[in-house]
Amino acid sequence: ANLSTALLRKAHHPHYPAVNINYNIQRHVATAEKKFECFNIQDAKDFQTRVIESPVPVIVDFHATWCGPCKLLGPRLEAIISNKEGQVSLAKVDVDENVEIAMEYLVESLPTVIGFKNGRKINKFIGLQEDDAIDSFVEKLIH
Amino acid sequence: TMFVNKHSRTFIFKRLPRNYRQFTSSSTEDYDLVVIGGGSGGLACAKAASQLQKKVAVLDFVTPSTQGTTWGLGGTCVNVGCIPKKLMHHASLLGDAIRDSKAYGWNVPDEVQSDWTTLSTAVQNHVKSLNWGHRVQLRDKNVEYINGLGSFKDPHTVRVKESNGTERLLKTRNAVIAVGVRPYVPSQIPGAVEYGATSDDLFWLKKTPGKTLLIGASYIALECGGFLNGLGFDTSIMVRSRPLKQFDQQMAELVAESMESKGTRFLRKCVPVSIEKDSRGRLVVKYEDLTNRQTKEEVFDTVMFATGRHAVTNNLNLEALGIEVDQTTQKVFGGHSDDHERTSVANIYAIGDILHNRPELTPVAIKAGQLLADRLFGGSQVQMDYNMIPTTVFTPLEYGVVGISEEKAVSCHGEENIEAICFGDRILGLHLIGPNAGEVIQGFAVALRCGATWSGLSGSVGIHPTTAEEVVKLHITKRSGADPTVTGC
Numbered sequence: 001a002n003l004s005t006a007l008l009r010k011a012h013h014p015h016y017p018a019v020n021i022n023y024n025i026q027r028h029v030a031t032a033e034k035k036f037e038c039f040n041i042q043d044a045k046d047f048q049t050r051v052i053e054s055p056v057p058v059i060v061d062f063h064a065t066w067c068g069p070c071k072l073l074g075p076r077l078e079a080i081i082s083n084k085e086g087q088v089s090l091a092k093v094d095v096d097e098n099v100e101i102a103m104e105y106l107v108e109s110l111p112t113v114i115g116f117k118n119g120r121k122i123n124k125f126i127g128l129q130e131d132d133a134i135d136s137f138v139e140k141l142i143h
Numbered sequence: 144t145m146f147v148n149k150h151s152r153t154f155i156f157k158r159l160p161r162n163y164r165q166f167t168s169s170s171t172e173d174y175d176l177v178v179i180g181g182g183s184g185g186l187a188c189a190k191a192a193s194q195l196q197k198k199v200a201v202l203d204f205v206t207p208s209t210q211g212t213t214w215g216l217g218g219t220c221v222n223v224g225c226i227p228k229k230l231m232h233h234a235s236l237l238g239d240a241i242r243d244s245k246a247y248g249w250n251v252p253d254e255v256q257s258d259w260t261t262l263s264t265a266v267q268n269h270v271k272s273l274n275w276g277h278r279v280q281l282r283d284k285n286v287e288y289i290n291g292l293g294s295f296k297d298p299h300t301v302r303v304k305e306s307n308g309t310e311r312l313l314k315t316r317n318a319v320i321a322v323g324v325r326p327y328v329p330s331q332i333p334g335a336v337e338y339g340a341t342s343d344d345l346f347w348l349k350k351t352p353g354k355t356l357l358i359g360a361s362y363i364a365l366e367c368g369g370f371l372n373g374l375g376f377d378t379s380i381m382v383r384s385r386p387l388k389q390f391d392q393q394m395a396e397l398v399a400e401s402m403e404s405k406g407t408r409f410l411r412k413c414v415p416v417s418i419e420k421d422s423r424g425r426l427v428v429k430y431e432d433l434t435n436r437q438t439k440e441e442v443f444d445t446v447m448f449a450t451g452r453h454a455v456t457n458n459l460n461l462e463a464l465g466i467e468v469d470q471t472t473q474k475v476f477g478g479h480s481d482d483h484e485r486t487s488v489a490n491i492y493a494i495g496d497i498l499h500n501r502p503e504l505t506p507v508a509i510k511a512g513q514l515l516a517d518r519l520f521g522g523s524q525v526q527m528d529y530n531m532i533p534t535t536v537f538t539p540l541e542y543g544v545v546g547i548s549e550e551k552a553v554s555c556h557g558e559e560n561i562e563a564i565c566f567g568d569r570i571l572g573l574h575l576i577g578p579n580a581g582e583v584i585q586g587f588a589v590a591l592r593c594g595a596t597w598s599g600l601s602g603s604v605g606i607h608p609t610t611a612e613e614v615v616k617l618h619i620t621k622r623s624g625a626d627p628t629v630t631g632c
């Protein structure tokens with residue numbers, strides 16, 4: 001993409017604050033100078049806007065309240081992504097609240113984490129992973 | 144879905160549904176099968192039909208209980224029956240195991256307590272994972288799932304009202320009624336509907352049950368009473384006549400006795416009169432002792448009715464279609480045109496608990512549903528065999544059974560022909576009370592279906608030391624009057 005289209009994209013997608021107070025996030029993410037987006041997807045339209053049309057790659061964490069490993073994976077994802085200086089965002093999808101989105105992306109076991117870039121599914125992993133595995137997954141998506 | 148590639152070249156592609164295929168029906172609105180009810184039977188039937196390349200939809204909707212409890216896809220078994228029941232039964236047995244373990248050398252504290260919140264949360268999380276699993280399965284098997292209340296407009300049109308209010312009409316070649324049954328609460332007892340919980344609520348209780356009264360003598364009352372007592376709650380069971388009336392009475396008494404020895408209090412020959420709430424929010428139960436006509440009163444934290452389960456078919460519009468139901472139970476009659484599950488309307492069937500006069504059991508519903516799908520779409524002629532269905536009452540000491548009770552055997556064949564439940568050499572029924580009775584009886588159920596005889600059974604060698612070996616070692620008849628208590632090996 002050339003510079004003019006990059007600037008065009010930025011004009012249509014204003015930066016969100018580091019912690020978006022419109023969406024309830026249980027864990028507050030500590031950020032330094034760079035902005036890091038972490039948000040809960042509300043519905044299909046929200047997914048379209050904030051994941052598919054996102055200018056930066058988005059890691060989507062499909063989870064559920066009843067899923068034990070999901071509760072362990074969540075903080076790990078947040079910690080790793082918060083260190084990427086805004087190069088990637090984190091979207092959380094509760095599969096019970098957003099069944100259609102989960103069905104569309106063929107989510108079966110939980111947690112399922114899918115990396116999106118330019119509106120397309122790039123990579124995916126299933127289940128709780130160690131930090132270094134998560135880190136290389138995130139790096140692969142960014143680059 | 145449309146994806147636009149934002150790189151220098153732009154292209155658009157449309158992604159097809161995963162299992163896209165041509166359907167043989169004349170219009171995209173026509174279904175081959177619509178199943179009303181997403182429980183054990185409904186889901187099994189829907190999935191089996193879809194495997195045969197048919198266009199299937201399953202409707203599921205949970206009307207909240209009297210106390211407002213509701214749940215997800217999967218029906219009674221998954222949400223408020225078999226699954227949470229067995230988990231809690233297991234939880235209570237673990238308490239016994241912990242206490243027993245001391246004698247086996249384990250270092251455990253003298254007093255161990257169970258935490259209801261930890262247990263119920265874990266059970267609920269497991270149930271929710273199963274709800275999700277069923278959603279995924281339906282998608283994988285290409286069955287359309289609609290969360291809505293179904294009813295019949297005509298024999299080939301099902302009206303579904305979704306929770307958001309939208310209504311759809313589904314044109315279908317065939318329909319299956321698999322709506323199951325719900326707990327019956329006697330509304331003529333003041334306070335029963337207002338304050339009484341049922342099995343619909345017990346597994347989803349946020350607060351601890353505390354001192355609990357179960358009203359009823361069914362397997363549901365005894366199973367729930369059994370595990371509540373095992374978890375450490377002060378538990379009473381109010382029985383109007385006898386426990387487990389539908390089962391062999393000698394075995395039923397042994398079950399009740401074993402529960403009493405573990406501390407469950409049975410209020411025999413008593414009936415509830417009224418339930419009120421006191422100033423502290425506890426439930427005051429007035430009840431009558433039928434033996435002396437005295438009215439008594441006692442305070443409980445929780446009162447649970449297990450006084451039967453009934454069909455809720457008034458919303459289905461069955462009468463307008465001429466689908467016959469039993470006047471007492473409101474269950475749907477099957478058996479038309481020599482098909483066990485066919486209703487009085489040719490293209491409409493009923494399976495599972497809603498089907499009149501058949502065992503209310505998950506495996507029965509599942510098998511009946513699968514066989515029905517095979518008959519409808521697979522060219523099969525095989526009917527469900529409702530005989531020799533094994534089952535188990537998961538009281539703390541389990542009671543497993545396959546075949547008929549002694550009472551039934553005597554009435555069918557005459558007392559002189561029955562010997563410890565055997566007709567000549569043919570085994571009519573096998574009853575076992577003991578740990579893991581459910582696991583033990585399964586194998587014997589297969590043996591009985593294959594025509595196991597008394598000679599075959601008694602000629603078999605036991606596995607030692609087990610509980611199951613007692614079955615092949617049976618040699619004392621009831622008629623002989625000898626003491627059957629086992630003392631040595």
